[in-house]
Amino acid sequence: xxISISSPADFHVHLRQGxxxxxxxxxxxxxxxxxxxxxxxxxxxxxxxxxxxxxxxDLERIDPSVQYLMTLYLSSDLTPEEIRKAKKxxxxxxxxxxxxxxxNSDGGIESYETYYTIFEAMQEVDMVLNLHGEVPSDADAxxxxxxxxxxxxxxxxxxxxxxxxxxxxLEHATTRAAVEAVKKCGPTVACSITAHHxxxxxDDWAGQSWNFCKPVAKFPDDRRALQEVxxxxxxxxxxxxDSAPHPPxxxxxSTPMHACAAGVYTSPILLPLVAHLLESFGAxxxxxxxxxxxxxxxxxxxxxxxxxxxxxxxxxxxxxxxLVDEKYVLGNDSLVPFWAGKEIGWEIVEEN
Numbered sequence: 093x094x095i096s097i098s099s100p101a102d103f104h105v106h107l108r109q110g111x112x113x114x115x116x117x118x119x120x121x122x123x124x125x126x127x128x129x130x131x132x133x134x135x136x137x138x139x140x141x142x143x144x145x146x147x148x149x150d151l152e153r154i155d156p157s158v159q160y161l162m163t164l165y166l167s168s169d170l171t172p173e174e175i176r177k178a179k180k181x182x183x184x185x186x187x188x189x190x191x192x193x194x195x196n197s198d199g200g201i202e203s204y205e206t207y208y209t210i211f212e213a214m215q216e217v218d219m220v221l222n223l224h225g226e227v228p229s230d231a232d233a234x235x236x237x238x239x240x241x242x243x244x245x246x247x248x249x250x251x252x253x254x255x256x257x258x259x260x261x262l263e264h265a266t267t268r269a270a271v272e273a274v275k276k277c278g279p280t281v282a283c284s285i286t287a288h289h290x291x292x293x294x295d296d297w298a299g300q301s302w303n304f305c306k307p308v309a310k311f312p313d314d315r316r317a318l319q320e321v322x323x324x325x326x327x328x329x330x331x332x333x334d335s336a337p338h339p340p341x342x343x344x345x346s347t348p349m350h351a352c353a354a355g356v357y358t359s360p361i362l363l364p365l366v367a368h369l370l371e372s373f374g375a376x377x378x379x380x381x382x383x384x385x386x387x388x389x390x391x392x393x394x395x396x397x398x399x400x401x402x403x404x405x406x407x408x409x410x411x412x413x414x415l416v417d418e419k420y421v422l423g424n425d426s427l428v429p430f431w432a433g434k435e436i437g438w439e440i441v442e443e444n
Contacts, residue, residue: 097384302428324378
């Protein structure tokens with residue numbers, strides 16, 4: 093059995109910087125994808141148009157066969173004038189990170205109202221606001237990794253109410269509450285879902301550092317809600333892998349000063365993995381919408397005739413199933429992927 097998918101698009105991916113980016117960036121195409129919506133949380137973060145365009149050029153040098161959509165990091169450095177400049181230069185979105193909740197978010201925001209002039213400019217020029225939908229942990233307020241996402245949702249409703257025409261993506265949703273919130277908001281609010289959150293629950297990362305990410309996977313009913321909305325084929329829910337590679341030594345160890353790095357790495361196996369997971373819960377017929385059509389429609393990036401866009405990517409069922417590689421290596425850099433050593437029942441048909 094085989095399936096052909098029109099130009100898969102990953103609407104949330106981390107491609108890092110420096111030598112590790114040389115290993116990571118070609119894995120977008122290896123995993124079956126033509127388009128990568130690139131996150132800006134580098135060191136230092138991407139906060140202006142020039143930085144974003146330079147980063148894009150670096151990625152295109154590594155692999156020019158992929159279309160890279162660039163984003164800016166929401167910070168006090170941004171101005172309405174910079175938003176307009178970025179839009180003219182082809183920058184697509186602005187990513188909001190609450191301070192301290194995930195990788196390289198030390199410069200993240202603490203008050204959304206502070207950025208209302210930025211959101212107004214984004215609404216005016218039609219740029220997308222990408223929200224990391226968690227609030228920081230706070231012991232006094234009983235906020236922790238398991239309820240950080242539901243605690244964020246009032247911010248989503250407030251921003252949407254203030255800027256009803258602003259396109260907003262609630263990133264990497266993990267809860268039933270988030271799914272219901274996005275549905276409630278209407279056509280200008282969408283939601284990305286990762287492959288790993290379709291697979292994991294809290295038991296899978298508690299004590300297992302390779303499955304630890306932010307936001308963390310939640311309860312069985314939350315995973316069921318994500319699977320249900322994919323199986324429904326809801327047009328405002330689509331794949332954003334949040335593929336977030338970290339060197340192995342930062343994943344399998346922690347110290348009193350340094351916690352285990354948050355992130356899982358799915359890029360090199362992404363399309364076969366998503367097919368494998370959707371088949372497992374009866375949604376294989378929704379694969380193309382989830383990995384291509386829905387996200388492209390929301391972002392206004394339909395499949396085009398550009399030379400780097402492959403019209404079709406074909407998957408076939410493998411028999412027997414293949415094992416995922418234990419490690420990817422380039423020079424002195426190595427990465428361990430999600431699902432390492434486990435079976436996937438689909439593979440990409442390589443072109444001759």
